[in-house]
Amino acid sequence: MRFRVICLTIFSLATTVTAAQALEICGDMRQGELFYIRGNPMENTNIFNNLDKKSYFSDKQGITLVALHRNAPKEVKMVVYAENGSKTSYELEIEPAQWDIQRIKGVQPHHVAPSKTHAAEIAREQKDVNMALAGAKGGGKPAGVADSYSFWREGFILPVEGRISGHFGNQRIFNGVPKSPHSGTDIAAPEGTPVKASAAGKVVLSGKDYFYTGNMVIIDHGYGLQTIYAHLKDATVVAGDDVRQGDIIGHVGKTGRATGPHLHWGASLNNVRFRPHSLLDLADKKCRNITGKYMGE
Ligand SMILES: [Zn+2]
Numbered sequence: 001m002r003f004r005v006i007c008l009t010i011f012s013l014a015t016t017v018t019a020a021q022a023l024e025i026c027g028d029m030r031q032g033e034l035f036y037i038r039g040n041p042m043e044n045t046n047i048f049n050n051l052d053k054k055s056y057f058s059d060k061q062g063i064t065l066v067a068l069h070r071n072a073p074k075e076v077k078m079v080v081y082a083e084n085g086s087k088t089s090y091e092l093e094i095e096p097a098q099w100d101i102q103r104i105k106g107v108q109p110h111h112v113a114p115s116k117t118h119a120a121e122i123a124r125e126q127k128d129v130n131m132a133l134a135g136a137k138g139g140g141k142p143a144g145v146a147d148s149y150s151f152w153r154e155g156f157i158l159p160v161e162g163r164i165s166g167h168f169g170n171q172r173i174f175n176g177v178p179k180s181p182h183s184g185t186d187i188a189a190p191e192g193t194p195v196k197a198s199a200a201g202k203v204v205l206s207g208k209d210y211f212y213t214g215n216m217v218i219i220d221h222g223y224g225l226q227t228i229y230a231h232l233k234d235a236t237v238v239a240g241d242d243v244r245q246g247d248i249i250g251h252v253g254k255t256g257r258a259t260g261p262h263l264h265w266g267a268s269l270n271n272v273r274f275r276p277h278s279l280l281d282l283a284d285k286k287c288r289n290i291t292g293k294y295m296g297e
Pocket of ligand 1 (some may be wrong): 166262263
């Protein structure tokens, strides 16, 4: 009897350690990229770095999506809290990305240096966007109706075909004035080209006439993941609509701060913007095992 108890204890300890360390990381560990962790279902994953302290939650299958900030530092510490209460820490090495400088000419002067008369307009845009992304705020709890289902599991498609006219992360200089880095990918396409939903989800914002983004749609795909579609000629969906992958949500335009017709396609996880193209190969991302340091319960 006694022997059996000891055996069980050892077995149980060993299982805990193994379970905590049996983690697979899939995708590139590079600034501005999305990767995912595959393991046992976890309560949450905390990512500590110099820029943000975020928590990411796994879905029922034990997949946790994580976004790396454009300026993520070289070393990032990740702590995984497993369902059984055990804690494991991992040191992640982040590859730096090369960001281009993009010089854009012909921007209307009031869009380069907005005057005070646009302050209210800009504030409305920021408030609406923050509210739309709010489901992902404060710790990455799953947002909206997407709570119970990971819409992103079906994969993502390009919302529109076309030449990439502006990469994610570019440092942008408008009419010679340096501006904030580009938060999405620009895809050039003729005005009026239909724009498709990259994946199923719920429309959380369909806003009109924003100062920077013009007409814009944001779709929530669950677990704090959203895609953003800006400068639309028009939007054909309203907030609250459920969309399926490939549904037409609007048309390419040049509303807001745009010099020609294009789609600004953005992606946000837990309010961290990342390169939207890293959604396209979710199923094909290369996985490898990582070992962590068991930190107890
Ligand atoms: Zn853009």
